[in-house]
Each structure stands twice: as structure tokens, then as C-alpha cells.
Amino acid sequence: MFKNYLKTAFRNFSKNKVYSFINIAGLSMGLACAMLILLYTKDEVSYDRFLPGVNNIYRIVSKEVNPDGSIAMQSGNTGSFHGPAFASGVPEIVSFVRFQGDYVNIKKGTEVLGQEAHFVDSNFFSMMQFPLLHGDGKTALQQPDAVVLSETVARKFFGSADVVGKTLKLQRNGTFKPYTVTAVAKDCPQNSSIKFQMLTKMELRPDEISDRMNWFNFFLNTFVVLAPGADVKQVEKKMMRFYETDAKEMIKIVAEKYNFKAKSEYMLQPYTDIHLSKDYRADNGMVGASNPMYSYILSGIALFILLIACINFVNLTVARSLKRAKEIGVRKVVGSDRRQLIAQFLGESYIICFVAFVLGLGIAQLLLPFFNDLSNKALSLAYLFDLQLISGYAALFFVTGFLAGFYPALVLSGFNPVQTLYNRFRLAGKNYLQKSLVVLQFSLATLLIIATTVMYRQFHFLVSKDLGYNDKHVLTVPNISKNEIAVFRQELLKNPNVEQVAVRNNGFNGTLARVNGNKEIEFTMDWVDADYLPLYKIPVVQGRNFSRSFTSDTSSAVMVNEAFVKAAGWKEPVGQVVDFWYREKKYTVVGVVKDHHYAALSEVIKPQLLCNDENNFGLAVIRIKEGSAAAVLPYVEQVYKRLLPVQPYSYEFKDISNQRQYEAEAKWKKMLLFGAFLTIFISCIGLFGLSVLSAEKRLKEIGVRKVLGASVTTIVKALSKDFLQLVLVSLCIAIPVAWLLADKWLQNYPYRAALSWWLFAATGAGIVLLALLTVSYQAIRAALAKPVKSLRTE
Structure with missing residues (x-):
């Protein structure tokens, strides 16, 4: 019996190569994604559990x-x-x-x-x-x-x-x-x-x-x-x-x-x-802090892709059922009961799943380096053979095979043998389940495509927004001692490609002070010299910049940003006093700088106070001429090593370090783009398969229409209309949901790209066009076929 089922299955696969390819390709991609996400999730939840006790x-x-x-x-x-x-x-x-x-x-x-x-x-x-x-x-x-x-x-x-x-x-x-x-x-x-x-x-x-x-x-x-x-x-x-x-x-x-x-x-x-904690993260020497939301999002993407692949399997198997109706009728006449037929079709499902599983494993191995880069992991192939993961993959295999094959097996095994043998059988009802599954497929694909588009626009917004200062062609060099600052500056300015040199402190320092007598304000405190603001082209909107002509600037003068002025409630900020009472030190405000994004765009601009105390300097900021990096970098290194031989030399371009703040967004953009591509690809190949079957079932109708004078355009419209209606319904469901989810996600950013109606309209139009191209190919092919073949009776 089993041998007979196996032969029948392989004969059926070889006769229907297109549908077998679609099913295996979709399932293998879905399973590969699920395997990689299992790797990621397993790694996340296993953090630090290797330590004894x-x-x-x-x-x-x-x-x-x-x-x-x-x-x-x-x-x-x-x-x-x-x-x-x-x-x-x-x-x-x-x-x-x-x-x-x-x-x-x-x-x-x-x-x-x-x-x-x-x-x-x-x-x-x-x-x-x-x-x-x-x-x-x-x-x-x-x-x-x-x-x-x-x-x-x-x-x-x-x-x-x-x-x-x-x-x-x-x-x-x-x-x-x-x-x-x-x-x-x-x-x-x-x-x-x-x-x-x-x-x-x-x-x-x-x-x-x-x-x-x-x-x-x-x-x-x-x-x-x-x-x-x-x-x-x-x-x-x-x-x-x-x-x-x-x-x-x-x-x-x-x-x-x-x-x-x-x-x-x-x-x-x-x-x-510690690894997945949101409130008490791994820091100060600990590494790898993560957010459990990443695992949820990745698992959702993998589930979407796998679900879409299973939907393809169900839709194509049910749609092909009429071609196997006689086989089922014969099996029932010669004594097969429904349970045996269910076993046969479930067996075929598991055979396809097994082939897809093996291919999926190969795809997962090929994609592992790319996935590691996207997820900031170093997962190795050894993870694939972990006992827990093997159990997870086995469960994934059996669940996928069951989900993909159970409903078709149930439908096919219920065919009436008399109707099937006399070609009188038609699927009952209006195929609501099949239509619902197509709608679900394209709803999920639309959600992922819109999510990718929104994330791409937000990432582009973060890396292209005006920061309030010019970070282009600026080089930063750390570990400059105060004793070497003057000589380092003089030596660098001897190079004609070096335009300006300034110094500031390393990192950021958060503190608080009192204004207006006893009002406390929390702010970021930075130490900069008189050349810092002109180098970055940060405007002074009131008062003046630090100056070497005023010796008191290094001991009692400060500058503040507009956010500080607003928080203090000052109308005339110049001349106001900032009291560091716990250090018994008071400073006078000599100028106000325009608000600029000195921190990442994930934070609102907070109050900032600038001091001019050289004891806290440590970072050199160097503006060079455009296109001169190759000539300047060796010169800067040579000067640094001559003046500071016991310090390790390093440098960084400011615009690149600014972009590095958004590495997570960049990687998630790539990951969502990859997921969106897979979902739309699997959905389209499923739609293509359904359009092929639809055209086959309506061959005689197409022949009659052509004999009666119908044009190719009319026939293509008739064959494509039903599918496009389903895609439009999916858009009506997905777009409002996507809008709500995108708006909620963007709330995490104080500075964000606006959600525009055209973004959703363009995505919807693109999906409709893609679906139309997918189904119209087979519709045009059927419309161009000679009607004599389709009208010939047996």
C-alpha cells in the first residue's frame, strides 16, 4: 500500500512540474527563514546559561x-x-x-x-x-x-x-x-x-x-x-x-x-x-544587550513567510483537485475508504515538505553569513545540529506538513465517486476558503512591504536630516593631552589641506545646576574651545562666542543652547548666572548657540551648557578640504605619533560616526526588505499557479468566447478580474492596519518622517500591478490559444 502511494505521489509530481516547483520553492524558502529565526531565537534565550551555577x-x-x-x-x-x-x-x-x-x-x-x-x-x-x-x-x-x-x-x-x-x-x-x-x-x-x-x-x-x-x-x-x-x-x-x-x-x-x-x-x-532586559541592560563592560521585540518581529516575519507558503500549497492542491477527481473516484470504487485517501494525500504533503525541508536547510546554510551580518550575530553551522534545534526543526517539519496537507486531504477524500467518474463534479460553494487565503497572503505581503518602506524612509530621514551643524569632512582624533594641544594645532595647520582645528572633551557629561536662585536644571555639559563653534558652523544667536581675548572665559563664562534658555525661562539669557552650588562655583552666560543635534536623533534636543576649560579637553576636531582625506590622514598620524608616542592613534570621520548611531535601523531595513521580497515572491508564484489552473478550467469558455468574437483584451479581463478583486480586498484590509502599526512604531522617534497617503497608494498600486502582471501572462497565453483545441470533445 505504502509503495503504491509513493509511486502515485512521484508520478503526480513529475506530471505537474510547475505546481510541484511552486510548492517546493515556496515551502523551502519559508522553512529556511523559519530555521534561521529558530537559530536567532535559540541564541537569544540561551544567553549566559552555559555558566555552571x-x-x-x-x-x-x-x-x-x-x-x-x-x-x-x-x-x-x-x-x-x-x-x-x-x-x-x-x-x-x-x-x-x-x-x-x-x-x-x-x-x-x-x-x-x-x-x-x-x-x-x-x-x-x-x-x-x-x-x-x-x-x-x-x-x-x-x-x-x-x-x-x-x-x-x-x-x-x-x-x-x-x-x-x-x-x-x-x-x-x-x-x-x-x-x-x-x-x-x-x-x-x-x-x-x-x-x-x-x-x-x-x-x-x-x-x-x-x-x-x-x-x-x-x-x-x-x-x-x-x-x-x-x-x-x-x-x-x-x-x-x-x-x-x-x-x-x-x-x-x-x-x-x-x-x-x-x-x-x-x-x-x-x-x-540581563541580555534581554529593557530596564537594566548589559553595559559597563558587558556586551550584547538586546531587545526581546527583535525576536518577536523576526518570528512574525518567518511565520508570515511560512504561512504564505502553506497557503500556496493548500490553494494549488485544492485548485488541482478536479484533475485528480477520476483517480479519487477509481480508488473509492475499488474499495479505498476516506481514511486511506487522507493518509495518501497527507503522505504526499509530507513528501513535498521533506524535499522542501532538505532544500530549506541548504538555503539556510547559504544565507547564514548574510543573516549573521544583519542580526549582529556569529551563529555557526554547529548551531544547526543542536539537540533542541533538531527537535524544533522536526516539530516545524511535522506541523508544516500537517497544516499544508490536512485541508486538501479532507476536501479531496470527500469527492463523490459517481460524479467524479462522469465528469459531473464541481467544487461546492464559491471557494470562500481559497479566496480568503489569497486575501490573507496579499494582506501579509502588503503589511511587510509597507513596513519596509516606512522603515527605509525613517532611516533616510535620520541620516539626511539637517543636524544644525556641518559634519562633512570633519576628522576627530581622541587622546590629546592638554600639554600638546597648542603644538598639535600649529603642526596640523601647516598642512594646506587642513582648514580648521578645534578641541573639546571626550564623550558627554550629564549634570545639573541652579538658575534663577533655586530652580534646578539637568543638562549636558561639554567643554569646547573658541574654534569649536566656527569649525562646525554652529550659529551664535545671542551674545558672543568664547574668545582668547577674554581670559575670564576659561574660568567663569559659559554658553548655553536655546533648549537651556527655554528650560530656564529666560527672556534675556546673556548675563544670567548658572550656579553649581555643590561645587561652590558660579558661571555667567556670555552667549546662546542655536539648537543642534549634538546627540542622536532618537533623543530630543536637551539643554546643553558649554565651558571653555582646557583641563577637560581631549578630542581634536579637524576640518579638512573636500577630497583631501588620502593626503591628510598620513600627515595627521605622523604628527600625532611624534608628539604623543605613548598613546595609541585612532581617528574617525564625524559624519560616519553619526550614521553609525543608526546601524540598528539600517540592519532592520535590510531584514524587512528581504522578508518583504520573499513574501511577495511566494505570493506571486502562488497566484501564478492559481491563474494557470483557472485558465485550464475555463478553456472551453475561452474557446466559446473567441468563436463569438471576444477580443484578447476582453478575455484577459475576464480571467484576471477575480484575482485582482481579491488583491484589492487584501489592500483594503492591510493598508489601515499598516497605517496604525507604522504610526505607533514612529512614535518611538522624536524626529520622524511623515506618513503620507501617497506612500500607501504607491505600495497598493505596485502590488496591483505586480499581481496583474502575474495573472495576465497566463490569461494572455490562454486568450491567444486556438479555440479549436479547447472546443474539441473527447
Whole structure:
């Protein structure tokens, strides 16, 4: 019996190559997408679970709660004080380890290289059991001059992984000192929130350990291990009781001195929750922070594509049912019951699914590098053979085969043998299910295409919007010491291709001060010189720029942006006083700069204050002539290395670094575009298959129409009308939904591209045109056929 079914299935596939290709192509693409998304999702949920005893490891996190109950701040960071303090006051905390990200300079011969490094407590490997290739984790970080390298970094500096006992010169406190390699660790796994390359022991001054003001110092991660069976909620309560008792005096001092009214609350975050946390993200040395929404979106795309492929299978199988009606009638006459027929057609479904599954696996392997690039992952083929994933793929195979084959099997097995053998059988009803599935297909495809278009426009808006300053042909070079600024500027300006040189601080600094007596304002504070605003072409709208003619500018003058003026409520900002009461320092406003996007466009322009204190300078900003980069870059590097031989040299173009802020949007744009292409392709090949079957079923009607004088255009209209109506219905459903979803997504951006009616109209017109081209090819072919063939009777 089974052998007969198998023969029948393969004979049927070979006789209907077009439909077999459409089904297999659609399903294999859908399955490949589903496999890749399974890889992605599995990687996301498996983060950090490889560590032994990880279920007992937690990170200390905190939040500041205002008197009205609102949350002022949430942070996954703590200070050097929190770990030992809570470990001493809460018995359930067995041990703790602190983890801080940093960057060190390493001297290799005469060359100075920058290297990412982390400072940790000496018990790091006892608590976080990352595997070692060489050395003993228990003693590796006992000495202050010890260093642990990852396998990759060991090979980078020494050409081998077996380097225990060798030395590296690390720059600490301005001088290079020899550090001994005491261990070499395996490279951290792909799915790890901690990916260290170099570890050294954290060195703390005695006052950092004893000063209780450090309860309010946050700059590193603190992990703790709880005793087995400990109740996390009870431990958190004990932590709060200990904090409120131990820091009571400090809380009072901070509240009085800084007018700090928020209440600090400490909690424990499971280590395995860090990767996907929205509130307490992986930072300060931890990497790979993600958003669970990505997994939902990707899973939705994969489900859409797989669902559309299954819809094709169902539609084509049911539409082809009339051609197999006699076969079914004969089988029923010779004794086959409905259950056997269902088994036969389900078997055919699973055969197609198996072929598609094998092809899908190959497609997934081919697309893996591209997918890794889009998703910022490093997934390998080994992931494909994970036991959990194999189980997931098996489930995917059986569910897909069942979904694709069950309904057609149910319909085909119910045919009446007498009607089928006398060619009197017609599908009952008006094929509402088939039409509904076509509408669903094109609704999903339309949603994805509009989503891709909206995301593309938003990304283009972000990278092309006027930022309020000119970032073209601007080079930034970090690590400029204040002693070398003047000489560095003079040397660079000797090159005719260098137009301007300015300096500012590295990064951004958020702080607060008082205006109008006692009104507090939070703002970004930056330090710039007198050449900074002219270099970036940022207008001064009131007052004046900093000037070297005013010696007081470096000590008591500030400039503010328009957002600061608005927040302060000033009508005449020049001459106003900004009071840093906690530092007993006051500044006078000498000018107002026009609002500009000094941060990413994902943030509104916030109050900004500019100072002119050279002690905080560290970043050189260089404007060069257009097209001169190839000539200028070697010159800048040569000057830098001559003046700063113990600092690693690096540079960045400002416009490129600005665009890098939107890498996530760029990758999602590509991913959605790929998904939209697949959905519309699979939908169209399904529509093509249905149009072929429709034309075959209406051959005699077409012949009669041609004999009676119908033109090719009239016949094409008759054959295409029903399909186009379904596509139009799908547009009527999808466009309003897409508008609502797009509008909600754009609310995440304070600056966004407008939603225009023409965007949706153009998408709809494009889909209608594509559908028309798909079905009209077969309609024109049928209309041009000779009617004598279709009217000939058997």
C-alpha cells in the first residue's frame, strides 16, 4: 500500500512540474527563514546559561523613586562599595565579584596598541566559571601585576595560546609596567554577556572601601552568588534594611546638600535576565544587550513567510483537485475508504515538505553569513545540529506538513465517486476558503512591504536630516593631552589641506545646576574651545562666542543652547548666572548657540551648557578640504605619533560616526526588505499557479468566447478580474492596519518622517500591478490559444 502511494505521489509530481516547483520553492524558502529565526531565537534565550551555577548568580541593580512614586532613574551599575557592604550585611549572599570595563595601552616594542580590558576581583574565575586553557583560575588574579588573556589576544601578542609566565607592558598611572600572564582563557562563547579579552585585578584605595559616601557612586557591575534555596524577595528586603541603616547619615547629607528627594531601592537581577532586559541592560563592560521585540518581529516575519507558503500549497492542491477527481473516484470504487485517501494525500504533503525541508536547510546554510551580518550575530553551522534545534526543526517539519496537507486531504477524500467518474463534479460553494487565503497572503505581503518602506524612509530621514551643524569632512582624533594641544594645532595647520582645528572633551557629561536662585536644571555639559563653534558652523544667536581675548572665559563664562534658555525661562539669557552650588562655583552666560543635534536623533534636543576649560579637553576636531582625506590622514598620524608616542592613534570621520548611531535601523531595513521580497515572491508564484489552473478550467469558455468574437483584451479581463478583486480586498484590509502599526512604531522617534497617503497608494498600486502582471501572462497565453483545441470533445 505504502509503495503504491509513493509511486502515485512521484508520478503526480513529475506530471505537474510547475505546481510541484511552486510548492517546493515556496515551502523551502519559508522553512529556511523559519530555521534561521529558530537559530536567532535559540541564541537569544540561551544567553549566559552555559555558566555552571548560573541560576544562583544575580546582579545588584537599583532605581531612584520620586516622592510621587515615579521612577527617576534605573541602573544596573553599582560602585566599589556595594558588593562588600551587602555581602557583610546579608548572610544569604555567599560571595560577590565586581566587573568594570576599561581600555588600556600596551607597549609592544616601540609600538603602542590600545586594548579592551576589564578589572575584576581576584575570585572572578571561582564565581564565574569561564573555562581556562592554561593556568589556575583560583590563583590567576591574586597578584596586582597579574593579567589573564583570552586565546585570541594571547595569539595576537605572542602568536601562541600557551603563554603563561610571559609579560606584557601595560600603561597604569601614566607609566608602562610589566604584567605577568598567569592564565589564558578560552574565547568567551557567542551567547555570553561577558566577553572579556584581558583581565587584571581591581585595585582599590583604602578610602574607597571605607567611605560610606560611595553608596552613591556607580561605575561598575557587581554580581553576587546566593546560597542555595535562598528566597530572592527576602534577600532584597534584607538588603534594603541594611542599606537604610548603614547609609542613614549619608542619605541625610546627600538630601540636604543636593536637594535629593528620590529614594534609592536595591534589587537583584537574575544573571540570565540581563541580555534581554529593557530596564537594566548589559553595559559597563558587558556586551550584547538586546531587545526581546527583535525576536518577536523576526518570528512574525518567518511565520508570515511560512504561512504564505502553506497557503500556496493548500490553494494549488485544492485548485488541482478536479484533475485528480477520476483517480479519487477509481480508488473509492475499488474499495479505498476516506481514511486511506487522507493518509495518501497527507503522505504526499509530507513528501513535498521533506524535499522542501532538505532544500530549506541548504538555503539556510547559504544565507547564514548574510543573516549573521544583519542580526549582529556569529551563529555557526554547529548551531544547526543542536539537540533542541533538531527537535524544533522536526516539530516545524511535522506541523508544516500537517497544516499544508490536512485541508486538501479532507476536501479531496470527500469527492463523490459517481460524479467524479462522469465528469459531473464541481467544487461546492464559491471557494470562500481559497479566496480568503489569497486575501490573507496579499494582506501579509502588503503589511511587510509597507513596513519596509516606512522603515527605509525613517532611516533616510535620520541620516539626511539637517543636524544644525556641518559634519562633512570633519576628522576627530581622541587622546590629546592638554600639554600638546597648542603644538598639535600649529603642526596640523601647516598642512594646506587642513582648514580648521578645534578641541573639546571626550564623550558627554550629564549634570545639573541652579538658575534663577533655586530652580534646578539637568543638562549636558561639554567643554569646547573658541574654534569649536566656527569649525562646525554652529550659529551664535545671542551674545558672543568664547574668545582668547577674554581670559575670564576659561574660568567663569559659559554658553548655553536655546533648549537651556527655554528650560530656564529666560527672556534675556546673556548675563544670567548658572550656579553649581555643590561645587561652590558660579558661571555667567556670555552667549546662546542655536539648537543642534549634538546627540542622536532618537533623543530630543536637551539643554546643553558649554565651558571653555582646557583641563577637560581631549578630542581634536579637524576640518579638512573636500577630497583631501588620502593626503591628510598620513600627515595627521605622523604628527600625532611624534608628539604623543605613548598613546595609541585612532581617528574617525564625524559624519560616519553619526550614521553609525543608526546601524540598528539600517540592519532592520535590510531584514524587512528581504522578508518583504520573499513574501511577495511566494505570493506571486502562488497566484501564478492559481491563474494557470483557472485558465485550464475555463478553456472551453475561452474557446466559446473567441468563436463569438471576444477580443484578447476582453478575455484577459475576464480571467484576471477575480484575482485582482481579491488583491484589492487584501489592500483594503492591510493598508489601515499598516497605517496604525507604522504610526505607533514612529512614535518611538522624536524626529520622524511623515506618513503620507501617497506612500500607501504607491505600495497598493505596485502590488496591483505586480499581481496583474502575474495573472495576465497566463490569461494572455490562454486568450491567444486556438479555440479549436479547447472546443474539441473527447
